[in-house]
Amino acid sequence: MKQLAIIGGGPAGISASIYAARKKMDFVLITKEVGGQVIKAGNIENYLGYAMVDGIILVEKMMEHMRKLEVEPILDEVVDVERLSEGFEVRTASGQSFKTKTVLFCTGSEHRRLNVPGEKEYTGRGISYCYTCDAPFFKNKKVAVVGGGNSGFEAAEQLLNYASTIYLLEISDQFRADEVLREKVLGNEKVIPLLRHRVVSAEGDGMFLKAIVVEDLEKGKTYRLDVEGLFVEIGLEPNTKLAQKLGVLLNSRGEIIIDCNNRTSERGVYAAGDCTNIFAKQIITAAGDGAKALLSIYHDLTYGVSSWI
DSSP, X not given: OEEEEEEOOSHHHXXXXXXXXXXXXXXXXXXXXXXXXXXXXXXXXXXXXXXXXXXXXXXXXXXXXXXXXXXXXXXOOEEEEEEOSSSEEEEETTSOEEEEEEEEEOOOEEEOOOOXXXXXXXXXXXXXXXXXXXXXXXXXXXXXXXXXXXXXHHHHXXXXXXXXXXXXXXXXXXXXXXXXXXXXHHTSTTEEXXXXXXXXXXXXXXXXXXXXXXXXXXXXXEEEEEOSEEEEOSOEEEOOHHHHHTTOOBOTTSOBOOOTTSBOSSTTEEEOGGGBOOSOOOHHHHHHHHHHHHHHHHHHHHHOOOOOO
16 A cells, blocks of 8 residues: 555646655656646746746656656546545556555646537637637737636737737626736737626637627627637636545635645545645645645654644
8 A cells, every 4th residue: 555646747746746755655646647737837937946937848847856756657547536444545547546545636727618608619719728829829810818817817918929909808897917917918909908798609600719799797788709719717627526525625616625734624635736725826836735735744644643624
């Protein structure tokens, strides 16, 4: 039986694996891909030690650190975690099975969908959840960005290099992005801000997106915007179904509730990063959270548990 199974290979899982390797623990790191959301982050300006770094390059640096410590992630998908009389059994999509004393969920989150007619049909055909991946495809085209937080404004900022017109939609009556971002984006003549607006549906020719129908919540009217691109940046949905199956307590947003030492409500189950109820969903906080969780697990396995949620 292993000491620990780390599920998820984003910044939290990578950080935890590095600390586990340094503690000479017997563990596995299981993830569908290494890097998580960082791969799609584009230019990063707020990770300690880097004034500017591309997300892919940052992940490569993390992987280099893992290789130096001989951490070999298992590229697979965890499909089930079951509590045993002593510890847990973790099963993967390829049929592998691992017995472990503790489990650390670093499962991150996924982009929220609008859940409007036409969204599913035109995803990948004009509708995108990754501006870093898809912005270059919209050179000299009209696009819309949904979301008035930092993610929405970062998408708009990158699209300034390509699109001819950018409609920036926010359902509330104010934008929530950082002031520096707001000034840069809203000060550009390409950007048309639309507060108190929401997307009602997406329309196309059967192959590609051609327009969106939006509702002006202030006036109570709907109208059509001719756009060939729609970038959805309305937040993240935590990946917590496996944790929930174990009986772990979640908050109203579906996030895993943890204490200050990354323990969950279930003995032997820990969580770190964006899948938890930590306030700041940042790369650097996820990495720190993974390290902190691992140190907590090591302490509990070595000295016993003093307290739980």
